[in-house]
Amino acid sequence: MEDEIGTLRRELERVRGVLPDRVDVDPEGVEQGLAKLVLTLVEFLRQLLERQAIRRMDGGTLTDDEIERVGLALMRLEAKVRELAEAFGLDPDDLNLGLGPIGKLL
Amino acid sequence: MTRLLAHAITRRATGGPSTGLRGRPLEQIAAGELDLWATRWDGEPTLSRDDAFAHHDLIAVLCDAGPCLPVRFGTWLNDEASARRSLEAEQDRFAAAVDRLGDRREVAITLLWLDAPSPEGRGHAVAPSGRAFLERQRALNAVTDERRSVAEALFEGLRRDLAVDQADVRHESCPSAEVALSMSLLARRDAADALKARATVAVGAIEGVRGVVSGPWPPYSFTADLETDGGG
Numbered sequence: 064m065e066d067e068i069g070t071l072r073r074e075l076e077r078v079r080g081v082l083p084d085r086v087d088v089d090p091e092g093v094e095q096g097l098a099k100l101v102l103t104l105v106e107f108l109r110q111l112l113e114r115q116a117i118r119r120m121d122g123g124t125l126t127d128d129e130i131e132r133v134g135l136a137l138m139r140l141e142a143k144v145r146e147l148a149e150a151f152g153l154d155p156d157d158l159n160l161g162l163g164p165i166g167k168l169l
Numbered sequence: 170m171t172r173l174l175a176h177a178i179t180r181r182a183t184g185g186p187s188t189g190l191r192g193r194p195l196e197q198i199a200a201g202e203l204d205l206w207a208t209r210w211d212g213e214p215t216l217s218r219d220d221a222f223a224h225h226d227l228i229a230v231l232c233d234a235g236p237c238l239p240v241r242f243g244t245w246l247n248d249e250a251s252a253r254r255s256l257e258a259e260q261d262r263f264a265a266a267v268d269r270l271g272d273r274r275e276v277a278i279t280l281l282w283l284d285a286p287s288p289e290g291r292g293h294a295v296a297p298s299g300r301a302f303l304e305r306q307r308a309l310n311a312v313t314d315e316r317r318s319v320a321e322a323l324f325e326g327l328r329r330d331l332a333v334d335q336a337d338v339r340h341e342s343c344p345s346a347e348v349a350l351s352m353s354l355l356a357r358r359d360a361a362d363a364l365k366a367r368a369t370v371a372v373g374a375i376e377g378v379r380g381v382v383s384g385p386w387p388p389y390s391f392t393a394d395l396e397t398d399g400g401g
Contacts (some may be wrong), residue, residue: 117307120300134299137306142295156345163322167341 098151103158106144107168113137172214173198173207173246177228177387178256178263179237179271180204186230190200190223190351199250200256202264206231207246214245216306222333232387236271238263268394274361274385278368280323280378282316301363320349330371331364339390349378353390358372361385 065096116133125133145155160168173196176189181204182197189195198205205305206227221242229240256263296302320342327350328338337355351396356364365382372380383384 078368113303113306114310117303117310120303121307130303131299134296134303135300136299138296138302167344 095151095153098147099153099158100160102144102148102151102153103160103168105140106158109137109140109144110169170212171248172210173248173252174210174214174216174224174254175205175207175240175244175246176224177206177231177237177239178203178267179206179231179235179326180264180267182235185234186227186240189227190220195227196249198252198256200253201260203256203260203267205240205252205256207252210245214312216243218363225399232271236267237387238267238271238392239333240392241389258353258373266392270355273355273388274357274358275388275390276354276356276361276365276368276382276384277386277390278327278350278352278354278372279348280320280352280372280375281347282349283377283379285347313343319377323350323378324352326375327368327371331367335339355388356385358385 112133116125116130116137120130144158148155148158158169174190176195179185181199181202185195185197185206187195189206190210191208193211194209196207196209198207224242228237231237232239246255296305324340324342328335331354333354338352340350340352342350354364354368362385365385369380369382372378372382
């Protein structure tokens with residue numbers, strides 16, 4: 064259990080920095096702010112899943128077919144997040160969220 | 170609609186500038202031991218890059234006059250009553266922060282990787298297969314983890330070399346693909362230039378990165394967590 068907590072902590076540290084620093088509640092920018100928040104959360108979860116998939120691939124607990132399917136799914140999800148970010152006028156590399164004293168989400 | 174654009178918090182002052190951004194009236198809103206300085210703003214709350222520079226210039230004037238806390242650019246308050254409520258609700262915390270930070274200045278260090286990957290090289294191209302994608306991401310993660318480790322070591326080295334107290338430094342490792350380290354340090358107003366000079370020498374001795382030292386300026390990075398919702 065401690066190993067898993069340590070792994071989760073490292074994951075959180077690695078991904079700190081993904082959600083927007085703050086959500087813009089100005090009526091003019093609320094749509095973009097909300098999109099940034101949602102896409103950052105999706106990207107956060109995608110990165111967690113990706114790390115887990117890589118660990119399982121390295122650990123030999125996935126079949127070749129499963130590796131192919133999960134890899135393709137994660138690749139397409141990454142591409143979709145970037146596509147949606149650009150559609151909302153966001154730089155995909157800026158998807159992040161400040162978490163105060165503990166840093167950023169991604 | 171009239172709103173207030175906040176600039177800084179000071180101890181109660183008997184006077185100060187009267188003109189805010191774009192020549193609009195600068196309000197001095199008192200509550201307890203503190204004053205909040207804010208531009209009275211009629212019309213659309215749309216701000217420009219020039220407004221950001223003007224906000225910084227105004228803070229510099231207020232901070233030159235005495236201890237003050239800069240407020241993040243773009244902080245809107247609905248009206249004078251909500252501004253006063255915010256000040257009253259956080260009176261002790263703000264007053265303590267003015268006393269601790271108000272007469273200090275911030276020096277910022279940014280370390281840029283000399284070998285940062287180009288946007289094209291950051292691995293967003295389509296991989297030929299699902300396995301290839303995961304293998305590529307594994308390699309990218311390894312590089313990212315290694316860079317973060319190097320950046321943390323650079324931070325610890327600089328903090329040690331510059332002999333900065335833990336409470337007087339903020340940092341972020343690898344905030345972007347190009348930046349290894351973003352670091353802010355506090356110094357007394359009369360010691361800030363000397364700290365900047367020492368920091369410039371220290372970053373110049375680090376290999377593999379290009380160092381940029383800026384400031385001194387008001388302690389923006391150290392007041393961000395003091396923000397409170399003023400109802401705007």
